[in-house]
Amino acid sequence: MSAVLIVASIIAALLVFVIAAVIIGREARRLDSVAPRVVYELEQATQFVADNLPSETQARLTYAELRKLLVFHMRWLHDKGLQPAGVVDRRQDIVDEVVIDEQTLTGYLLDFDAIGAIGPQSND
The missing domain is CATH 1.20.5 (Single alpha-helices involved in coiled-coils or other helix-helix interfaces)
Structure with missing residues (x-):
């Protein structure tokens, strides 16, 4: 060469x-x-919220009930226009009445904060 x-x-x-x-x-x-895309996984959220609930609330709430509360909350967010329009899961009929107490709501908010889903405050 x-x-x-x-x-x-x-x-x-x-x-x-x-x-x-x-x-x-x-x-x-x-x-x-x-920014990384926030993915809401129901099973992971259920486990996270359950781990962060006070012990007296954990004693009264099963994983199935907590899962229903999380699904209800996501549907509520969708109704308020706080979820993207192109989500995979669409709203379904809720036949059971669900009650959310303050400790469960605090668990939701901690989960949302942990996955980076909390953004600026809405005007609604």
């Missing part, structure tokens, strides 16, 4: 590396500036 071919190969390799480094750096900066 001639010296010219070796030098051209080295320059081409360096050029490819520089282009790749610039593109990867630009995309990394762009992705870093976008």
Whole structure:
């Protein structure tokens, strides 16, 4: 191989590396500036809220009831326009009456804060 071919190969390799480094750096900066998407997983939320409830509330509330309360709360948020319009789960009929006490609501808010779902205050 001639010296010219070796030098051209080295320059081409360096050029490819520089282009790749610039593109990867630009995309990394762009992705870093976008807030991560908040995903609400019902089972994870149920476990989180249950773990953060006071012991007297935990004694009165089952996981199934807490799960129903979380579903009810998400439906309420949807009714108030505080959920995105393109959600996967649509509202269904609620046949059981559900009651939310202050400790359960505090658990919800702690869960929302933990997953980064709390934003600016609504005017409604």
